[in-house]
Structure formats: C-alpha cells, structure tokens
Amino acid sequence: MNQPSQELSYKILIVDDVPDNLRFLSTTLSQHGYQVRCAINSAIALMGARNDLPHLILLDINMPDLNGYQVCQQLKADPITSSIPVIFLSAQDDIQGKIKAFTSGGVDFIGKPFQVEEVLVRVKNQLELQAANAKIQTFNQELEQRVKERTFQLESANHILQQEIVQRHRLEQKLRHDALHDSLTGLPNRNLFMEQLAKCLQNTVDCPERQFAVLFIDLDRFKIINDSLGHLAGDKLLISCAQKLQECVSKKNAIARLGGDEFTILLKDIDDVNDAVVVADKILQEFAIPFNLGNRNLMITVSIGIAIGNREYHQEIDLLRDADTALYRAKELGKARYEIFNQQMYLDAMSRLELENELRQAIFHQELVLYYQPIYSLSNLKLIGFEALVRWQHPERGIVSPDNFIPLAEETGLIVALGQWVMDQACQQLKIWQDKLPPATSLTMSINVAGEQLHDRNFLQIVDRIIDRTQVDSQYLKFEITESMLIEDTEQLIEVMHQIKNRQIQLSLDDFGTGYSSLSYLPQFPIDVLKIDRSFVNAMNVERQNLEIIKTIITLAQVLNMKIIAEGIETDVQATTLNSLNVEFGQGFLFSQPLTAEQAETIVIELTHKS
Template identity: 40%
Template sequence: MNMTGKDKFADSDKDSNFSAENEYEGEFFQSVGISNHLDLFENSHVAILIVNSRTGRIIDANNAACMLYGYERPHMKDAEIEEIEYIEDIEMLSIGENTNKTVGKSKTVVHRLSGGKCREVEVLKVPSASDEDISYFIVNDISEIRHIKKELELRKSYFQQLFENSPEAIAILDNEDRVVKVNRGFEELFKYSNIEIKGNYINDLIVSQELKLEASTLSGDVVCAKTVKRDSIRCTKHGEDIDVSILGYPIIHDGVQVGIYAIYTDITEKKKREKKIEYLAMKDSLTGTYNRSYFIENLMKEIMHRKADSHNGFAVMFIDVDDFKRINDNMGHNVGDMILRQISKRIVECIGEKGYLARMGGDEFTVFLKNVDSRVCVANIAREIVESLEEPIIYDEKEFHVGVSIGISLFPDDGYEAEMLIRKADMAMYNSKMNRSNNFEFYNSDLKKKALEEFILENELRHAIKREEFSLNYQPLVDVSSEKIVGVEALIRWNHKEHGFVSPAKFIPLAERKGMIGFIGEWVLEKACRQMKKWIDSGYPVRFIAVNISVKQLESLEFLDNVKRIIRETGINPRHLEFEITESISMTNLKNRTEILRELDDMGIALSIDDFGTGYSSLGKLKKFAVRKLKIDRSFISDINIDPNNTAIVSTIIAIAKILNMKVVAEGVETLEQVEFLREKECDLIQGYYYSRPVTFDEFEKMIPQEI
C-alpha cells in the first residue's frame, strides 16, 4: 500500500528541543552501544525503532512502538519503510543525515497509524556507535501535548478578544496599581491611549485629589484578595468627571496574587436618571420647591433630632394664596401656574438660609424655619413675605395683585408631632384669612372664629346627603390613539341651599378631619356604581368609572366590606371600577394599607395614583402598591413645549410609568398642542377641558353613542 510522501507525511518544518527524557535515552544509546541496550529498548515507554539507514529496512521495534503504530511486532520487524504507510522513509532518513549535527535534536512530523489516523510525533535519530548503517529512532507522540497547547492558545485568544472588545473599560494593574494594559473601552471612556497610561499609577491619572484616599482604600482591599464593587467618580484625560461603577478583583496565579482587574462601567446617564427620579420624589414640578411628602418626612426628622438633643425650637408656616381660584377661573391655569411660581420665588427670597419652602398642593405652601429664638423673629419673616407680595406680579403686560394668609405654629409650644404642627398652622392660617386686618397669625387655643366656621360647615355637611345637596358630575377620559371616550371620572359637587356651590377643596379636607369622609365616600361610590351599571346595561361603550378614594377611607376597618356590599347590591362588575388615591400615603400603617390595596386589585378593581407630582404620591412607594395607572397632574401638562424642564419631566413620568407597566393619564389637557405631544409620547388617556368639562349624567350620555 504505497502512498506518496505528501499523503503519508506532513512536516511542521520547525525544530524543537526533544523531551529531556528522550534526549537522555539518545545519549545513553550512544554511550553504551548496541550490546547493552536491550533492557532499555524493550522496557522503555517511548517508541523506539531500529532502522538500517542504508537500506531503509526496520530491523526491530519495541513494544511501545507497536502500541503507538497499532501493528504486531512481527509485522513491523524486517519491513521496508516504503511498504509501511505510516512511515515516511525520506523524512525518516533525512532526520539525521549529519549525525554530529542531529544528536540531541528532534524533528516534528506527522505519521499515520494502522487505522489511518494521523498523529503528530517528535522523532530523534541516534546513530549506532558500532555500526554506521544502524540508527535508533526514538518516537514520542506529542498529539495530546499539541492539543492542550492549542486549547490554551484558543483560550488566550478568547480572553484577548473579550478583553479588547468588551464595552466596559478594563485595566490590568500590578499589585502596586501600575497599569499593565488597558482595553479599547478604557481608552474610549477615559481618553488615554494604552501607550500613554502603561506603567503609570492609575490613581494618579483618573482620580481627583479629593477622592485619592477612597481610591487608595479600594485598591488596598483588592490587594488583600478581596473583590470590591463601588460607585464613585473618576475623571478623564480632559478633566471631565464621570460617574462609574468600579469592580475590582485580584488576579491569582498558582495561589499568589499577581495583579488586579479593574473594570469601570459608565453610569453617568443612570445617575442622571436617578437624580431626576429623586427630584420628582421630593420636589414640586411646578415651582421647584420641596413637595408635601418631603416636608412631612423632614419635619418628623427635625422633631426627633430636637427631642434627642434639646436644640432650639422651630416654626412651621402654612401659607394660602387668597382668592387664587378666581385667577384660575378667569385667566386660566397657565396664568395661575405662572403666578404660583412667582409667589414661591418671592417667599424663598424672604426665607433665605433660615429655612425652606414646600408646596403642599394647589395654592398652599408650608415653610420650615429653623432655630427660632422668639416669636418676634418669626413675625418679622412673615411680615416680609406679606410685604413682598404686595408688589404686583406682571405677566403679559398685566398686573396681578395677590395676597396670602399665613398661619404659624411653634415647636415645642404647639406640639411634638409633625401632623399636629401642620394642622395648627393651618388653623391659624384660616383664622388669619377670616380676620383680614392681619395677614399672619400664630396659633393659639382661642381660635374661636375658626372653630365656629368649621363647626357650622361641619353641621351643614352632616345634613347634605339627607337634603340631597350632593350630586355627581362626570368628566370623560379619552383614549389618545382612537380619540374615543373609554372612561369617566365621578366628581362630587355640593350645592348648598343657601350658600350655593361649595368647593370640594373646602369640604373634603374638613370631612376627613371630622371623620365624615367615610359616609360621603360611600355615597359617591354607590351613586357612581349604579350609574355605571345603567350605562353598561344600556349599551354605552364606557369601560370604567373612576372614583376618588381618600386615604382616610383606606384606614377604615369597614372600607373593604362596604366596597364589597356596594358591588353586590349594584351588580356592577368590579373590572368596570377604578379607585383614584387622592392624598399622599404616609409611612404610618403602610403595611396594612398595602394589603388593602392588593386585595382591591385581586377583586378586579384598578388602582390609580391621582395628581402625581404634587406630593400626593411617592415614586419610591409605587412598587409597594398594586397600582395600574399613573395620573399626571395638570401642573405638569400646562407648560408642555413652553418650559423645556417641564416638558422633559412629563416625558420622564410617562417613561417611568411604562417601565413600571402602568397606564398613563394626563389631566388638565386644554390645547391641541398638548394632545399632540402626549400622543407622540404614547400617553394612554387624556382628561381635560380640551374634550369636556365635568358634566351631568344626561349631558355625558349625549357625548357617547349607544351600542345596540
């Protein structure tokens, strides 16, 4: 079975040092001669062939050679090299043409075995000391070694490609923080080339002076064989600060740390988003001041701090803009919002470093004044606020004269609880509003006028249902994509027999304070459910009706039972019902409220956060509730495409809601431009005067066709 040299043999054409063991055996053969080699020849685990170099005939092969090539020994002995397909005679003979030059040298070749399989081997030719025609060929199978070597090279290639092509910025450091190598991601992020930074201490180049100690501590932890992950700030070659997440872990070789992997992930945009979310959680989007949630939480902290350390007292101001509804009704909400921004700006200027301002919602503000020594200093600041607002606000070449009423409570004189201090400042503010001779007033136990007003309104409120003075109006919710009415919000109205229309902003807070919100809310829910059932049965294509629910109602132990009873009695499918939470949910009894909200969700009732962004809800708490819908407050909508910041905030709220898998409703929509913007941003539903004011049930029915 003759084959050509090319078919039978492939030469790697590269010399390599033979293994130490085989070199020793070759030298041994030369030194002891043929007569003394039999034991070594027979018992060696290395394949050995004895060949007549002149005739090309195999004289003998040891057991290891027979096992390697896969032939019986008689088959190999006395065979011609050219007749055996696995041995290339030309290559074999050429291995040691010059004996003096080849002793101790080997050649890498490819041999075929009996089954046709190829093996890569190293062959060492050792000439006989007694017969120049006889040579010993020591053959070592290196296929497995080569395979392992290729595997290692492949793994090295994998690592190299991963290192170079990783989008993360990676630096390999020695144990002294000197740069060994950086990848392309590092060069792109920090603007240093590998050549520039190699050999330098990394903290000298990308760490600002104020963060040197932190960076040194991080490096020290990694050198101590710890894996460290930390967010920090690093700087580029051009001095630009970037937020990074740093992962450092030791490089271990043979149980010894030889260096450090430092991986930097650019989280600058992530940090910006977090700051924006944090801003939404604590700031009022309209005025840029703090919101209700932040004010209450921080007030609680201040109380605890002063209780523990007996610091000076502080003051809480409650500020209400006089007759602000008149401005909104006559001039529109855009003008009203502008005036609120100007008012907040002037108040902040008056407060200075003495405290801070928060918008509680609508036209109500609160002020925290720290380290109050006397009533006189508080009165001076209150007077300064009043006087600053005596100057007219100019807008669109028009003068607007606004006034404020301020109520003040003091810690510790007026209480040790945040809610109590705010409530007493609120009571003092209402008393100040009634007594127009003074624009600010401190709380005192004699607020008889305030108590009388509340008492009268409370009594009238208790009889309003019996007198049938309450009614419901309905404002449509429109699907942005189809522009069809798909839902409606039920809004309570009080038409007093003597005083006429009473704003919900006045009687709802009173009802909550006086414990009447339960039966009023129950009346609204039952009325809304019955009306919704009639619409569904009559074929009106309304998917849901939204009802405002006070947190006070959620606190009631009978709330869930009352909801279930009303659903049973009215026959409404709970999936046609939606509850809007209209006030901020405090941390008090949070666990119990969460369970109630989840049970409502299990019943099929959708939950919505109303007036989002005004301090009545918290982004950080949304995931704790089974909320399906986020309702953007009108103050966000009014300046769309006018105020870039406000426009960006609306886009962010919609994006956040989408991430949280919630529907988005925009309320207070009044212009086509706002509608088009919201449609572009994929807002789901729209509510506002652009489509309809709140109307009576019969007016609403005229707006939607029946499906027969």
Template identity: 40%
Template structure:
C-alpha cells in the first residue's frame, strides 16, 4: 500500500508526528514521528508503535487502537511515554479512522508534550515539596498521613507519628545568619532520612519543625529506636559557615490507634509529647501519654491568659530582704515576680516564666518588672533618705538580656524613676553566654560602666567555672540555695561553698548566700567571708507594704 506524493509532502511539513498504522503495525511515519519513535530507515514491514512505549503506555495505546476501530466516529486521545530515549519523552496521541481501499486504518498525530509535562511536574513538586530541603511539605505530609491511617485501619496495624523540633535554631539564625540556618535545615533533612525506611515519610512542616510517619509500626522497640537515632543524629555537631555548631532536637512520638483514632488528635498528641521533651530538658524523645492531654489543655489556657497578664494588672512583685553580713543590717531587696490568676489563684513562677520565654512574652513582663521594681525602690529611698546604699535586685532572663543590648531600655527606666544606677542590681545566669556572647557582653559591659551592679545567679548549678567568672563583667556571685543548707553538716558542701567564696574574692567580687534558713548557716557564711545573705532566716518574700512595715520602719 502507498500514499500519494502530494499527501506525503504535506504531512512531512507538519510540526507533529503522523503515523498511519494497521492496529499496532506502522505502515507509514513522517519525519517527526520517525525521530520521536527512533524508527529504523528504511521502515521494516513489522514495526509496531507499542515496541517504542513503556509498559503502562503500551497497554493504554493498544486499548485506544481497539476502541478507535470500534467507534470510528469518535477520536481517541491518549498520553504516551516513549522508552526509546535517555530523556523521557511524553507525547499526546490523537487517533482517527481512515478508510483506504475499503480497509479501515488508523491515522495518529503525535505531539511532543514533554516540556508541558516537566512544567506540570515542577508545579506539582512546588505544591507538595519544601523548596529548601526537598522533603514533602505540610500538604503532602497530611495527605500521606491520611492514606496511612486508612491503610492501617483496614490492615489492623499501627502508625507511629513523630514531631521533631530543633533546639537553638533561632540562635543559629540570629548569630550566624539565615544562610547558616538554611544550611542547618538542609543538613537536618539529610540526617533524618538516614534514620528511616523507604516506606517512611520524612517531612518539613515549616521553620525548624519536621515530622516523620512510620507505617506498619508497633509501639515497641522500633519506634523508640528510630527516635533515639534521631536524637543521636541531631546532637552530632554541624559544620556551618566554617564553624562547628552544636544543637539538639526534641522529639514527640504518638501511636495510631493506641493514642488517638483520628488525624487531628494524633497531630495534637505528637506536638504535646514534643513539648514535654522540650520542657524536660530538650535533647530527648517522649512518647505521648494520656496525662499529657490534660496538661496540654491547661497549658493552652494558661498561655492565653498570659498574653494579657500585664494589661490586666495580674502581676505583682514580692520582695525578699538581703542583709549585709558585716553590719547585720538591711542592704537591699530582691524583686520576685508573682502572678495571681483570676481562677487558678497563685501560679508558680517556675511555670509561667518559662512559658513566657517560649511564647515571646518575657520581654514585656521583664520590662514591667524593671519599671515596677525601680519605681518601688525610688519610693522607699525617698521615704528613708538615710538609706543611701539601699538597692533593688531584679532577675533578667538571657533572652531579654540580648534584646536589651540593642537599646537604652535600662538607662531609660532608671532615668524615668530618677533612680541612681548603683541602686539597681541585675541578676543574670551563666546561660547568657551560651547563645549570643558578643551582644550579651556588650550590653553587660555598658551597664557595668554606668554603675549598675551585676550578680551571677545560681552559681555552681550549671557548668560554672573560673573562666565564666573571669569572662563576665559581674560585681557579685550568688551561691545557689541548694548548697547553703548542707554546708553545716556536709563536708563536701562546705568545701564547695568555701571554694566558690575564694574564687569570687580572688576576682574582687561580692558573695551572696541564698537559702539561709537559720543562724548557724548565717554564721557559716559570715565566717567564710560572704558579704550578703538572704533566705527565710531573714524573711520570706512579701508584698511591698508588708516589706516596708517589717524592714524599713
């Protein structure tokens, strides 16, 4: 069978491939089709289109051919993937029926849609994958989790869900820059993938939050083993911007259907367990337990109320006396935050202060505390002009210290209340150096230069050393309350307190003993050269009016 010369010239000029075929057997193909299908020249008598297709497309093609012959008045369209080239080629084939010499044949045009497919894939990938790490994003994660829960329900199996949050990620961004933060996220993604099977899903929800789906999972050893591997991977130092950086991770784990039988509750449970890991010291994993749910609800309600704690006037300062051990007279007072909740009553500072730090409210609360403490100190000093050395002591979180280094907040507060700098003592912890040492040192040095006293709080409870004392521009060191009560009858505690005193004095720092409960402890500190002491022996923290009545009158 042949085609006319004019018809052949016409179809050879078309931009699309054209194939004339008897069912699957090629009778004629124009130049474009020859190139697409990589057909030999001259064309053998038994070459078929299906030989050039991948297995899935081959079945679709043969079905379309049969359907077109059975319904000649309706053109069939089918997308095909060629397997003849190194780079995948996608074509859109449009079939029609052609009668030649009373024989029904098929005429198919083939248009290369590879670029369109690549563009569709780019759009699909952008919609489902995180651009930075190439991990599945939140949308794809939720879709896969839904599918795994359905499958687990049918197969009566379990699914483990993990939430992972990086510890100190904000510090990396603030200190080394966003480039280093992005590199940390990319490297974290690679390390997480090392911990999982091919059937698992590792996704990035956003920020420094990652999640893992472990299908066909029992609560037993495997989920725990994976969580432990994640912790181990994240605690291994990262190399960012030419520096070795140490971070860690907090992991929350929950199991379907043991802990929850629906997606929303499962997500909440994983987040709750992750939060428990963070609050219990970080660099750890925790499995969800039912008691966490009640705690999460209470915490959510407390967080909501915390946002208005300053504007509602629910905060107050209590004051604990600080005595001069040389004169046995009142030297100053430490201002301590108290929150009286409208329905819960007194909320422990050990609960609401870490929560305020986490949700970004500690700056506002600290600023309020500084203002109120300085205002009260001014009132007392004016009422007792002879108390020229009386000072007020206020605790600063390390987060707030970094923020204060960028402005004149503390000098402005002192000026506002007409309070001399030496009347204010700021208590800091050694953790101030763990995140942004340069900015913290600049701010502390400036405060020291204008006359504000700086005390290192809780000395001896962390990784305190002589190098810490030497590096911080502090004027005093507070011996933690956990050591003082034992110093009377515990030889090791007594040696430790004596060592701290000697270290402080060698650097010309004042020493302040906390937690003094009786006269024997006071005399011990005094005999070892401590300058100041505070504790229940002198008085418990109390409201301003009571403090004035008990100690200033």
C-alpha cells in the first residue's frame, strides 16, 4: 500500500452504516487535518479501499450486509489492501468481541459512544506506528544496498538500526500505555482495571480464602458543575478528584477512571469487609473538604458502592455490576455515602429494570391516567382550580403510586416524555372545562414540571405546541417546580422561567421549606405562588416550631407579592388556622382526594351553576 508521508495529510476511510456516526467521525478527523472518505456499506468500503488506498480504516462491526469482521478478513486476503491497518468501531465492550476483532486482523478498538480524545489518540497512534514501520522498512532496504556497495559502512548502519529498534520499542510501549490509561487523569482505564480484576479473581481460585474489594465511585451532581462552569473546569475537577483518590489508598492497590465521573478502586487483598469500609470512610472525609479550582472553592461529594470479591465470583464483569448496584443504592439513599452490596440489591435492581421497561411501554400504550385534586379558596371554600396528578394504571399491578415510578422516570430520562404527556392531557382537560364555564369564571390547572424537562432544550417549543393544539388559555396554567431545582444551573433556570412567564403561565414553588435553597436566592426567581409542604401543615398544631415556620413563609410570600397554597390539609382545625394566618388557598383530603376527570367534572358543573 502507499506509505504515509509527512508532506501529505493522512487518508482515512470510515465505514459505518449510521450516518450520524459518519458525520461525527468525519468532522472530528477533518478538523485535525486528515483527508476523510466515508463508506456506508461493505461493498463501497471494499471498492474504495482498493481504488484509493487509505492509510487507515475505521470499520464498524455491526453492519446489515457483511459485518466488520468479514470486511476486515476480505481486506487482509487482498494483497493490495492487506497491509492497511483497521481499527474496529463498536458499542459492545465485551472481551470476546475484542478478541474476534484482533483475530480478524484489526489493530485496535474504539468503543461507542465516541469520545473525541480517544478517537484522535488511537488514530494518531496507529498512524505514527505505521510511519515508524515504513521508516524502518525503507531504512532496511537502504541498508541492504549500502552493505552491497560499501561494507565499511556496516558498523555505522547497524548503530542507526539499533536506534530505530529502540525507538520502535519505545513507541510500542507508549501505545500500550495509552491503550490502557485514561488520557485526562493518567489513571488506568477500564481495560487495565478489568485485567487487574481478572488477576484477583484468579487468585481466589488458587487461594480460596483470599478476598478483595471493588469500590465503585461516582461524583454527586457532577453534570450540574460541568454544565454550569464549563468542561474545562469539569476536567480540572476530575484531575483533582483522581489525585485525591490516589492519596486515599496505598500504591499496592489499583485506581481507575472508567469514564465520565466514574472511578473504581481495587483493594487487592483484604481481611474482611471492614478494610473496604475504612477506605470508603476516608474517601468520604477527604471529599468533605472543598476543592480549590483557581479562584473558586468547589464542594462535591461522592457516592460509593462496595462489592467484596471472593471465590463465588467467576466473571469480573459480575463483580463490577454488583459494585455499581450498591452505588445506585447509595445514590438512592441520599448520596455522599457508601453502601455494601447484598443479594437483595440485585433483586431490587432486576425489579427496577423490569419496572423501567414496563413504564416505557405504559407511556407508549397510554396506560397512564390523570387524577385531579381540587384547590379551594380557604376564605369562602370556592373551587379555584385543580392540580393534575399522574397515576399508572398497570394491567397487572393496578394503580401504581407516583412515588414508585416518578423517581425512576427522572433517573432514566423518561420523565421528559412522561411530563409532556401529562401537560398535554391536563391542558386538553382544562380546555374542555373552560369551554363549559361562563367567560368570567376562572379555573386554573397546576402541572408538575421536573427539572429534566426545564433543562430539555425543546421544552418551550413543546409547551407552545401543546397550547396551540389544545387552544387552552395559558393564563390559567400553573407550572409547579420543586425547591431543589433552584440550586441547579441557576442562570439557565431563571432564563427558562422568564420565558414561561412571557407565555402568561404562572409559576408555583412546590414543597417550599423542605429543600436546601437559600431564602436570599428566592427573589431572583419569577415565582407567583408558594406551596407550603404538607409536613409543616400536618405538624403545625403539634409543634409550635412548624407553626412559626408557616408564619415565616407567609410573611416572605407577602413581601415578595406571592400567593400561598397549603398542601395536605386534613382537618377543619388546620383549615381554620391557615385561613386565620391569611393563607389564601388550600388542598387536601379535607376537601377532596384526587378525582378522575369524570368526578372532577361534576364539581366543575356545580361551579357553573353557582356562577
């Protein structure tokens, strides 16, 4: 094949049947000076490689006609293309797949989704290795000629050859190091970590009483920091976190960055689980100290999942999975803590996965249903609106409480589709009721909006489409957000909230008083309504402190010209007390449980008669 030249840019052929992948790789490599050609199937790839020999081929494994392994074998069988190096592309990260890739003739492997740094480093390394091989080959040819012509130059030529061999050896060592280490932090990557983990598992076979531990570590709320401060600050934080983790364990143990904000620690020899707990406690203590990033002190916590390795494990991936499951439980229980894996966690994870799949189907098959809880004026008990509450009508489990599926929807990203469905149905129902009411009668609809929805770049367009389709009067809509959202990417959130207000939609702050936001932040947000959390309402006649908190919230709302709604009112005493404190509106079982649309319409019709 044609040899790479320093005077000409390298030619790279990309083979993938997914246009988005071709665009991403083509754009990335072109921006770094490479000449790129693309092939969307195996036939074009084989023809293109033969007609215009590239220096390197990036080849997707999973394609509809010939798979990547078959294409590579044909390339290697053709004398014209046999020497072109092939890097395989695949979303599969299993060992058998990689072994098959290398036995088919591949020289390297890039996983999906693509990481720009990884793609560039692996491409650059292969081209450098190819250039080095070409240089050695050229020199060997020249050396043979020199030996024939001038035997007296043999000693000098041999010395130069040795230097080239040393350089090649160093290059090979560098390539192996780069293939097994994270380019950002310098820590071992997933591949090297799995090799080390496999050795520990083998040790338990040779010595059954031996134990080791895997700590799976994830930075809490790293995405918020990365999005708000930028990727450069995020990278600096990751480097600092890697350094801090290295300080927490001895050199005989292993630390790796698996990707993103995920790290792992391998404690290669422990007496019992307490050894792992000691390390986890030390990490939590170290991360309680703020990071200094230039002129900014940044606080970030970690969650840790611990799995104990012993002779009961046979595959390293199973041990990593169990540590990840324990990490999920630590996140679920509040973050900034560790959890030790047990079998019940695995069963819970399987149940959660099953529930996630069922929830996807429920959204698709419209098994969800909205209930509507009335909201009343506390002064005259007049109906002023409803809060839309989603329920899951499961074909086998019956009605599933939102407490059991909303957190799962938020975690998996399904909350965006779920929230869109709720908004569409609630607006449609409000429009039906608005059409039945006299023009002067106002009836509001409160709709809960998750933080993931507000951060979705299409959120405002979705709102506009729903309002346009349902023809609902937007001034009677209220979007409810939780207090915890106020600390997430504040500037972006304020901009989105103002855009919502521009559409005449009101904003309610739900569960006020239970979150972590500072009261000094509240005036920054264009909030119309504060909702007093039910926990304060339920305890206000029992603990004076809760009553004082409610009074403080009322005073704050009055200063900021906000309306107040009390949630969870269950007794006449609570309603009377809240009314005496000038709380305008309330909802709760005292007035009504959440109602079906048909039941709620009965109340709306009564309101029509009263009007």
